[in-house]
Amino acid sequence: MPERYPGYDVLNKRNSMSWNEQTRRVIDKRLAIDPNRHRFFTDEEWPTIRAVCDRIVPQTVARPRPVPLAAMVDEKLHADRGDGYRYTELPPMREAWRRGLAALDAEARTRHRRRFHELGAIEQDAVLTAVQNGEVHNQAWRDLPAKSFFTKRVLHDIVSSYYAHPTSWNEIGFGGPASPRGYVRMYFDRRDPWEASEARPGREDLARRENAGVG
């Protein structure tokens, strides 16, 4: 797939007046996350969560800085920063993840006699689809609703972690925190000079030139 925002790098804004000290601090911390570090997930769970992340948001394109998804989810769970709400059918965030991952592994064993991360991509997708549809057979799920675990924990936590990273911002042309500099040209199809330029078909070079000037 061709790049939507060719040549755009949100990190060029780092030292411009778009970001202030606070913004720099937050983003630097996010960029410094070690993709292999896990403090909440056990060594047992680690390969499972990594495999799940790879199936929910596959990062197949070679990137200079892939999003350390599993580590970001781990970070969130380690800090136990909740969302500020909880679905009544699910236990608290940490407990839901522990039980959910264990049940997912168990489900993979029942279906394919292997652990989840040992399966091929197609089998993994089949297991996840079953979980998404609530068609699970293993006793490990007990009263944990597989469907809710998939949509309200797996999807929610992994996708929101993905889009909290500058690499995905480059992909979607997002400018990062508008702090302190926000946007001025609010009307449809207008662009501030410090905003990503979207490539129109046949005009990729223009977008690349404009994106080189973003800062």
Add this chain to the structure above:
Amino acid sequence: MKQADAALDLISKLALAGAAAVILVRPHHVSRIAGSPIVPKARDLTRTAVRRMLPRPAPPLSRALELRRLADRYSPSGRARQQELTRTAGRRLNGSAAMLALSVLADSAVEHYRGSFQNRAMYTPLVTSALTLGASLFGVADARASRHTIRDTVYAAAAATGVAGLCFHSYNILKRPGGWSWLNLFYAAPIGAPMAMALAGLLGRGAERVRDTRPYRQATVLGLPAGRMLAAVTAAGLAGTVGEVGLLHFRGAYHDPAMVLPVTVPPAAAVLLGATALRPSRFTNRIARWWLRLTALLGFAGVGFHAYGVSRNMGGWRNWSQNVLNGPPLPAPPSFTGLALAGLAALSLIEEETDA
């Protein structure tokens, strides 16, 4: 708040209905009040009070004095003095046009840059106002009394551009979803801004007419006394500018008490200037002069207030690339100064007209 409004509404309606009923049912009561001696007495009292407040009219001149005045007026020195007056007034009007043109140049440059020059026509006010500024400065520097064709042409172009701009801005408002709505009046192209350019053109044309006054003649614009004519134009311009400021400061919710100043001081100046245009008198001229000076000062102070407004946006002046565009427009307030200067020049002409 809504309840209080509704209650006041009801009370005023009841009072009106009551008054109507009294007129219909008991007309003799009404006629008695209207015919009572209190009414003419009160009227007389007001008249005397107003007359006392106004300065006394000058005593009629003696025959000799009148002759001397006439002689003065038509003497070479009188002629030189009058020419000096129209020339100075003309140059001052050129100066006011320069101030307005500067304000338009800076404001349209910033705002049309913000609009990304989406339409090629958005370059027009930059060119025209730059030319007007140049022509006006030339007019200020030019010590010759007569008008100049280049200046006259540039001023005509500025007036035409202002009117065309008004059409473009109206079109911009109307083409947006919602059309003629408060939201679009607030956030689409500002409806009043191009009029500042038209005013620069009109006042510049006036300046050239005034400069061109022939000896022993009164300065005229379109056949009418120049002072009163220009005072009327300036008063109307001030009123229009106040409308624009009122709209945009309302958008800003009058969050700073100083935002009330430009919708209180200039309107008073506009009313006083209008009054002198209609019925000049030494008394109104003097008050109008002070209010105009205050308005001129306010135009400068406004830049300071707006600079403060920019600093209060997130990131302050360090974040200038956003805040200069997003905050209060720095070049807008001096248009009040430009108009007030024109009003002061018009006043000096009016004084000459009424003395003569």
